[in-house]
Amino acid sequence: MMQVAMLVVVLHAACAPTVEGPAQQQRGLDREDETRLAAQLAALPGATTAKVTLHRPTRDPLSTLPASAPTAAVLVVIDASTDRARVLATARTLVRATAPEIPEPTIVVEVGAPRIELTRVGPFAVAAASRGPLRATLAIAFVIIAGLALAIAWRYRRGNSAQ
Numbered sequence: 251m252m253q254v255a256m257l258v259v260v261l262h263a264a265c266a267p268t269v270e271g272p273a274q275q276q277r278g279l280d281r282e283d284e285t286r287l288a289a290q291l292a293a294l295p296g297a298t299t300a301k302v303t304l305h306r307p308t309r310d311p312l313s314t315l316p317a318s319a320p321t322a323a324v325l326v327v328i329d330a331s332t333d334r335a336r337v338l339a340t341a342r343t344l345v346r347a348t349a350p351e352i353p354e355p356t357i358v359v360e361v362g363a364p365r366i367e368l369t370r371v372g373p374f375a376v377a378a379a380s381r382g383p384l385r386a387t388l389a390i391a392f393v394i395i396a397g398l399a400l401a402i403a404w405r406y407r408r409g410n411s412a413q
Contacts, residue, residue, distance in 0.1 A: 272308040280304040287348045291324065291341055296332025298362050301325045304349055322355035329365035 270278070284302045291300035306320040326341055328334065338359045345355045367378040376384055 276306055276308045280306055283348050287324075287344060290344055291326050294326070294328075294337055294340055296328045297326055297337065298329060298365065299327045302345075304352075306349065306351065320349065320352045322349055322352045324355060324357040326357070326359045327362040328359060329363075330361055331365070332361075334359050334361070 284304050287304075288300045288302045291297060291302065294300075301324070303323045304320075305318075305322070307317045309317040322345055324341055324345055326337055328337055338357060341357050341359065342355070345352070345357065349355070368375050369378045369381050370376075371381055371384050372388070374384070
């Protein structure tokens with residue numbers, strides 16, 4: 251009977267929910283803020299991608315050492331036609347609004363690959379540079395199809411008139 255009681259206690263302890271400590275709670279909050287801030291930065295005009303890492307440590311009440319300084323690292327990739335200084339200023343403002351306790355966030359704005367201008371040719375969305383060649387290809391294909399249709403019609407008429 252004692253073994254059954256021990257088994258019940260062990261199973262009950264094993265099924266107990268985990269309790270997050272202050273460090274895990276803070277890391278969860280940091281992750282939420284990272285996601286929100288990255289979405290805001292990626293939505294800036296001219297931004298192609300944004301990555302954010304926040305670290306706001308909690309003070310351990312049992313430690314005699316001071317907590318490490320909070321930090322933020324931000325990378326925003328923009329296209330070549332975007333004003334880098336304007337994006338940097340906006341990113342700095344957004345980081346300070348999200349994490350005001352971080353005195354000097356590290357923010358890097360880099361120019362990525364040039365953004366491709368898209369245009370529509372019929373039902374197709376293509377790069378603007380390939381619009382002309384695609385239209386020429388479609389026109390040539392149309393002429394070939396029309397020529398084949400005329401050849402088939404001519405042969406059909408010629409075959410029927412002989413009967």
